[in-house]
Amino acid sequence: MTKPYTERHSVPLTLLTAALVLFASAAYAQSAARETRGNLVIEGIPPHSTRALGTLDGWLAGRGASFQDFLPDGSILITTRFGDADQIHHVARPGTARTQLTFDIDPAGGVSVSPAAESRVFLFARDRGGNENAQLYLQNLDTRQTTRLTDGRSRHGGALWSRDGRRVAFQSNARNGVNQDVYIAEIDGGSGPRLVVASQGQTWTPLDWSTDGQRLLLLDYSSVTDASLYVAEITTGALIRVPLSGDPAKPSPQSGIGSARFSADGQGVWFTADLSGEFHQICYVDLADGGLRTLTSELSWDVEDFEVSAEGRWLAYVANTDGFSELFIADLGTGVTVRSTGLPAGIISNLRFDRQGKTLGMSIESSQSPRDAWTYDVEKAAATRWTRSEMGLIDPTQLVAAEVFRYPTWDRIGRTPRQIPALMHKPAKSGRHPVVIDIHGGPEGQSRPGYSPFGQYLVNELGYAVIQPNVRGSTGYGRRFTMLDNGRLREDSVRDIGALLVWIAAQPDLDADRVVVMGGSYGGYMVLASLIAYGDRLKGGINVVGISNFVTFLTNTSGYRRDLRRVEYGDERDPSMRAFLRRISPLEKASMIRRPLLVVQGLNDPRVPASESEQLVAKIREQGGEVWYLAAKDEGHGFRKKTNRDFYLKTAVTFLERLAAP
Known part of the structure; x- marks a missing residue:
């Protein structure tokens, strides 16, 4: 998540300097010469500001570490970055040095250690250039020998070891590039992966192996609010749907399902679902009689x-x-x-x-x-x-804690205005702060209090206050809230941004005349829609891998995702829905984007294809608008490599500095 935060401008602009900055930016936007620097493609972007070049690197020099799995001796594997991308490391004891195990230009993740006794073999995944066609690999920790398990070209995921460590189950679209099937690979066998369950329109993900290795627990995912569990027999591929109604004679209710595991005795399944109301609870179902109970019914x-x-x-x-x-x-x-x-x-x-x-x-x-x-x-x-x-050169005492707040939006629940949850990071200094509204993607995502050195830089160095709204359609606040933006309700979430602008204008310590909106993926669409609807109240926007036209997006997104996204956005093959999707698409209203826009795109993006950004940039320039465009040849749905990400963030700082000028 790219967080914006903060307030002051340490180098005040004179009127002459401000005019020169505006003139230079306009010149770049008009000429828009395309320049290639290594893997980066740059159009209409002026030189980075002195502050972006001089102070940002120290804030971005840190890194994080993610726990992955235990080895038999109790030591652990983690992923962390040395160089440009996250790689797998071994940590023998708490606080000891990290030993790097994988070396590549692309990041590695999805690590799991074989459960075989005393095994020091682990499984991991890696794609190429952000294309999300992840391949599965095995590495022997003692010999450092690495072996690829999969075909080298298709998309693979959800890898699970059998309890004896002899087989790995995973999902893959290798059969036709579209359907998500379930395969099993024998670790010591000479043959390739074996197709076990072929999709007939389902999106299969393996969740667990039974203790005896004869069954797989599978998830069929249709949407965040509609999924089903099945048990598959390994030898025959036969499927039995897990009853979730509490009575096998009754159909299972439609519900969202998070994760699931076989019980230790294999007689039942533990799972999370919103069967009994608004929120995902932990439930247990008996596979013999369908009996159902909830472990966490007291949670709201x-x-x-x-x-x-x-x-x-x-x-x-x-x-x-x-x-x-x-x-x-x-x-x-x-x-x-x-x-x-x-x-x-x-x-x-x-x-x-x-x-x-x-x-x-x-x-x-x-x-x-x-x-x-x-x-x-x-x-x-x-x-x-x-x-x-x-943490790089960051002084930990400067870091600002996230504050949760709620603001009233445009509609009501009964007689009470609906409240939209949000996070705020605000500078400690007094005064009226410019604002960045940072909108998450998904749309079934949630802005949460995670670590963002870039966001903290914006708060501490540029003086921005950063607000992260969880507009309707976000997860974490109940099933009904998540469904409030589906289909023809799409623009209702944009109106939540309008309500936030009203709230900002009423705050004495926020400057309503200096508000910038930014977001990625679906959040990028929200940036564009907000600039169209509320451009008179915004200074500009940063759109990262955003949707510009829902029809072309649904047509061109990867085949394995298309039906899943139709559930959320609507089916563009239906003439009425197609007309609606065109009407709400920012590309159709590009002439109304009259504020400066920074567009950022990975050219290997399988989710929101690069064509979404390319057509938007061309259309805005055709209409005389100002747009800065940055693309990366070795990235996909967002920038994962440090060198690319650093250049993007320096561009963003330069952009925000100009927009925040009084």
């Missing part, structure tokens, strides 16, 4: 992740409480659940138990600390921090 927030220890005694889960994570440990033997202690407030992810089932690994980050690897002893209720990620 989503359970976003859980993990069960191998012997089945402990169940750890994370509740998303207004964006902040809370870790709970349930003793399934005694029925006692306790909230964890000793962990910092922030976001918890990547839960995984060790082989003994007593230590839980995880990643933790907050708005004031980068992501690091932690473990938690569930019997002793003791937390241990394994890594301490560097």
Whole structure:
């Protein structure tokens, strides 16, 4: 997430200087000569400002570390960056040095260690240039030999070891480039992966192996509010739908499903779903009689992740409480659940138990600390921090904590105005601060209090206040809230930005005359739509890999994603819906974008193709508008490599400095 934050301008602009800046930027926008620098394509972007070149590097020099898995001896594997991209490292004990295991120009992730006794073989995934056609690899930690498991060209994911470590199940579109099928690869076999379950329109993801290795637990995902669970027989491929109604004679209700695991005895399934109301709860279904019970019925927030220890005694889960994570440990033997202690407030992810089932690994980050690897002893209720990620030249005492607030929007629930949740990062200095509104993607995403050195730079160095609204359609606030922007309700979420602008104008410490909007992916669409609807109240916008035309987006997005996105946005093959999608598409109203715009795009993006940005840039320039354009040949849906990301952020700082000038 790219966060904007802050207030002051340490080098005041005279009227003459301001006029020269405006003239120079306009000249760049008009000429728009295309320049290639390595993997970067640059159009209409002036030289980076003195401040962007002089101070930003120190803020971006840090890194984070993500917990991945345990090795048999209790040491851990993490991903962290040395050089340009995240790679896999080994950490022997808490606080000790990190030993790099993978070396490549593209990042590695999705790490899992073989569960075979004393095995030091791990699985990982890597794509090329952000194309998301991830390949699966095995590495032997002792010999450092790496072997590719998959075909080298298709998309693969959801890889799971069988309990004996002899096989790996995964999803892949290798059969036709569109359908997400389930395959199994024999680790020591000479033959290639074997197709086990072929999609007939489903989007399959393997979630767990049974203890005996004869069954797979599969998720069929249609949308964030509509998914189903199945059990597949490995030898025959036969599928049995898991009943979720509590009565096998009744059909399962439509619900969103997060994750699922077989119980230790194989007689049932633990899973998260919003079966009983607004929020995802942990439930258990008996596979024999369909009996259903809920473990977390007292929670009024989503359970976003859980993990069960191998012997089945402990169940750890994370509740998303207004964006902040809370870790709970349930003793399934005694029925006692306790909230964890000793962990910092922030976001918890990547839960995984060790082989003994007593230590839980995880990643933790907050708005004031980068992501690091932690473990938690569930019997002793003791937390241990394994890594301490560097923060570059940042003074930790300067870092601003995220504040949760809510603002009234344009519609009502009964007689009360609907409230939109949001995060605020605000400079400590007094005065009226310019504002960046940072809108998340998804649209089923959520802005949360994570670590952003760029955001902290904007708060501390440029004096911006950064607001991250969770407009309708966001997850984390209940099923109904998530569905409020579906289909023909799309523009209702844009009106939530209009309501936020009204709220900003009423705040004595925010400058309503200096507001910039930015966002990525669907958030990029929201940037464009906001500039069209509220351009008179905005100074400009930053659109990162955003949708400019819903019809061309749905036509050109990767085939494996197309039907999934039609559920959210509407089916462009229907003439009425096609007309609606065209009407709300920013490309159709490009002449109304009269404020400066920075467009950022990965040229290998399989989700929002580069054509979405290219056609927008051309149309705005044709209409006489000002647009800065930055693209990367070795990136996809966002910039993952440090050199590319640093150049983008220096461009963004230069852009924001100009827009914030009084």
